[in-house]
Amino acid sequence: MDERIKKVISNLQRNNMAGYFVENRKELLNLMALLVKKGEKVGWGDSVTLEETGVFDFIRKGGFIFYDKHQPGLTPDEKREIYLKNFDADTFLTGTNAITLDGKLFNIDGNGSRVAPMLYGPKQVIVVAGINKLTDTVEDAIKRTRQIAAPLDAKRLKKDTPCTKLGKCIDCRHEQRICNDFVLITGQFIKDRIKVILINQTYGF
Template identity: 30%
Template sequence: MDKRIDEYLHQLALRGFTPHYFERAEQALEYLFSQLPHDCAVGIGGSTTVTQLGVREALRARGNEVLFHSETPRDKWCELLPRVMNAYAYICSANAISGDGRIWEIDGTGNRLSALCYGPQRIFMLCGVNKLVDGGREEALRHMKQHACPLNARRLKLDTPCATSGECPFPEGRYSPRCICNLTLEIGRVPGGRTLHVIIIGEELGY
């Protein structure tokens, strides 16, 4: 493990997070699944990283109930959200982790942020090394707005300014109802009474 990774783990631990580092994705998944009973319900946040790793499919194969909004009709989301909030665990990724150990998330509807703020007792974040941002708040916001959001908007085929131009036009630019950057969450410490595992993987995953 290089000194840069070690410093991120140190900063995360200082803030009460439970950090882990694995060189390979299969090692990270082995650890993740060791923490989850086979019969428990697991909430999943929208995440390219989680999709790339095949987490939903692997959970179902071992008998877990997977609660994922993108597989649920939109008019049923109000029924799904309470079940996600009361699940055994919640799995997602971070949009950015700044050098001072803060975790950053950006969202369009807020379902993912709600689960992180006041949802399952156990949170597992799967993060490629590309989510580690040198610097603090300004650099984390720049990474999310100018890198992650445009790529995600294009992946989702959304008609947003950033999907068209490749960069966020705000504050002067045009707003779109389809924007996925409506809400931003800074997690400075672990929410009270909960455990937040930050699983950093030595690969580039997601945006």
């Protein structure tokens, strides 16, 4: 573990959030098995990192009550019900757009369904992130999210926004804009409610 990662974990702890470091997917899933108990209600926010690391497959097959909004054939109302159930989850799983060296989490969301449960509701929130998500400052975190993560995510979601064509954010007002909620988490009232797992590899956008 290099000094930069040690600093992030130390600062997360100072901000009342738990910090963990793993080398690879195998170590990540072993840790997840310790943090999430069988039979728990588990919700999640959209995350390429959780897909790439196999966390979604682990939860689907692991004996949990999974609030899975990607079930085929869901109506908009049924999907909304799942979003609301996330607030009552024992565990909410998500990635993050950026983590600063002073232990803060920055995210941009389209409709708030990912960031809202991070802020309130679930008994614990587990954030999984590759080391590519580390940034020096909040300003760097915002820049990284707007100019790298958001355009790639908009493209993944097949949006027709300018950033999908230009490869960068121009602060558009397009009706399909996904950059609506800018959320900086600087700490927690409940110690270790948010647990951040850093993987020593590159994952997600």
